[in-house]
Amino acid sequence: MAVLKVTFTKTKRDKLAQVLWILNWISVVTGAILFSLGIFLKVEINKRGELMAGRDIQYVPNMLIAVGLIACAINFLGGKICYDCVDSTKFLRWKLIMLPYIVCTFFFTFCVLVGALMCYGMHWELEESLDMGLTQAMRFYKDTDTPGRCFLKHTVDMLQIEFQCCGNNGYKDWFQIQWISNRYLDMSKKEVVDRLRSNVEGKYLTDGVPYSCCNINSPRPCIQQQITNNSAHFNYEHQTEELNLWMKGCRQALLESFTHIMRSIGFTVLITWLFELSVLTGVRYLQTSLENVLRQGDPNSDSCGWLLENSLMETARTNMSIIKSLGKSNQINTGDNGDPNIDIPSTSKAHYGPEAS
Template sequence: MVVMKMKFPFEKRVKLAQGLWLLSWLATVAGALTFTLGCILKTELRRRAEVMDNTEIHAVPNTLMVVGLASLGINYFAGRICQDALDAARFPRWKNLLKPYFAVACFFTALMLLAVVMSYAMKGNLEASLKIGLKNGIRFYKDTDTPGRCFQKQTIDWLQMDFQCCGNTDFRDWFEVQWVSNRYLDFSSKEVKDRVKSNVDGRYLLDGVPFSCCNPSSPRPCIQFQLTNNTAHYNYEHQTEELNIYVRGCREALVNYYMGLMNTIGAGVLSVFMLQSSVLVSLRLLQTSMEAVAGQENTEVETEGYLLEKGVKETVMEYMDPVLKFFMLNQVADGPAEGATTAPA
C-alpha cells in the first residue's frame, strides 16, 4: 500500500524544490545549533566532573554532538539534490545514492530523537552519580596536601557558594566526616584529644560546617560551629535559624540545575528533530515525483509522489533483508570451517 501519495504538477514541483532548498539550509543551521548545545552541556558537565562518580551522563552531550555534525552533512546534500531536482539531465546522478542516503539520514534523525528522550530520562543516573561524587568530595575536603585532591576544597567551597547549598543531602553530612586537616589541629589541646579519642576511627568530628555554607542573607554573623547546641550561642535556636546557613543539599541543587539545562536543550533539539523530519519527508516526495519524468523530454508533465511505495513493515524489511542475508552468509561460511575434520592419510 502506497503511503502519502500526492499529485505534483510542474509548478508544484518547482515550489517544493525551492521551499525544500530553503528548509535544508535552515536545518543545516539547526544542526550547527544542536552541536553547539551538545558542546555547552558537555562543558557544564566537565566543570563539575570532580563531584560526579561516572561518565554515563556524558552520553547525552556526546550524542547531540554526533547528530549535530551528521545533520550538517545530511542537509548539505539535501540542498544539492534540490538544485538538481528540476534538471532532468542532472537529477539521475543521485538515483543510486538516494537509497543509502535516506537510510543514513533516518538513522541519525532517530538518534536525535533518542538524545531528546535521554535528556529527560537521565535524572536517575545523574542523581546517583552526584550522590557518590559529592560524598567523596566532602570526604576528601581536608586533603589539600594530597596529590590529585589539592583543589577539592576549593571546588566544594565554590560549589556551595555558587549554588547556595551545603553538604550532599543537607548540612548534617559535614558532621559525619573530618573536614579539618590534622595539619591545623593542636593535638596538645585537651579538647582536640578528647574529640579524637571519643571517635572509634580516631577522627576529629564536630557539629560544624565550612564557611562556604554560610548564608550572606543571615541577619546575624554566621554560626559555623556547635550548630546543634542552643546554649553555646546567645538567642539561638538551631531548628528555627534557617537563614544562618544554607539548608538545601548540593545534590538537590545540582540535579535541579542540570535537569533544567537538559530539559531546555531537549525541547530545542525536539524542534530540530521535527525540522529534520520535514526535510526528509519533503525530499522523499520530491525524489519520487522526479523519478516519473526521468528520461522524458517534456519535464512539465504532472507526476505522482509518495512517501513509501509499500507499507511501513514491507519497507523496513526491504532495508533489513540485505543486512540479514549478509550475516547469514557469514554464518554459513564459518560453519563448515568450524566443523571440518582432517581426512586420514
C-alpha cells in the same frame, strides 16, 4: 497501494525543490546549533567533573557533537541535491544517490530522536554520579596538603557559595565527616584529644560546618560551630534558625541546574528532530515524483509522489524476500566453491560430437 500518495504539477515540483533547498540550509544551521549545545554541555560537565563519580555521562554531549557534525554534512548534500532537482533534467545525476541518501537520513533522524530522549533520561545517572562525587569531595575536603586533593576544598567552598547550598543532602552531612585537618588541631587541649579518642575511627567530628555554608542573608553573624548547642549562643534555637545556614543540599542544587540545562537542550533537539523529519518527508516526495516523471518521459507532465510505493506490510514482505534470496544465493555460492568433490558435467562430447572421442 501507495502510502500518502500526492499528485504534483511541474510548478509544485519546482516549488517543492526550492523550499527543500532553503530548509536544508536551515538544517545546516540547526546542525551547528546541536554541535554548539554538545560542546556547551561537555564544558559544563567537565567544570563539575571533580564532583561527579561512578558513572561516565560524557556519552550525551559526545552524541550531540557527532549528530551536529553529521547534520551539517547530510543537509549540505541535501541542499545541493534539491537545488539541482529544480531542473528535472539534472535529477539524472542524483537518481542513484537519492534513495541511499534518504535511507541514511532516516537513520540519522532516528539518532536525533535518541539524542533528545537521552537528554531527558540521564536524570537518574546524573543524580547517582553527583551523590557519589560530592560525598567523596567532602571526605577529602581537609586534605589540602595531599597532591591531587588539595584543590577540593576550594572547589567545594566555591560550589556552596555559588549555588547557596551546604553538604550533600544538607548541612548535617558535615557532622558525619572530619572536615578539619589534623594540622590545625591543637593536640595539647584535652577536649581535642578526648574527641579524637571517642570516635572509633579516630576522627575529629564536630557539629560545625565550613564558612561557605553561611547564609549571607542571615540577620545575625554566622554560627558555624556548635550549631546544635543552643546554650553556646545567645538567643539561639538551632531548629528554627534556618536563615543562618543554607538549607538546600548541593546535590539537589546541582541536579536542578543540570536538569534545567538538559531539558532545554532536549527540547531543542526534539524540535530539530521534527524539523529534520519534515525535510526528509519532502525529499522523499520530491524523489518519487521525479522518478515518475522520468518514467512518463515528459518533464512538464503531472506526476505522483508517495512515502511508500506499497503498504507498510507489503514493503516489509518485499524486503524480507530480498534478504532471504540474498541469503540463499550466498549459500549456493559457498557450496560450489567450498566442496571440491562436486562433479562438474563434461560438455566436451556434446560440444565436439562423436569425432571428439
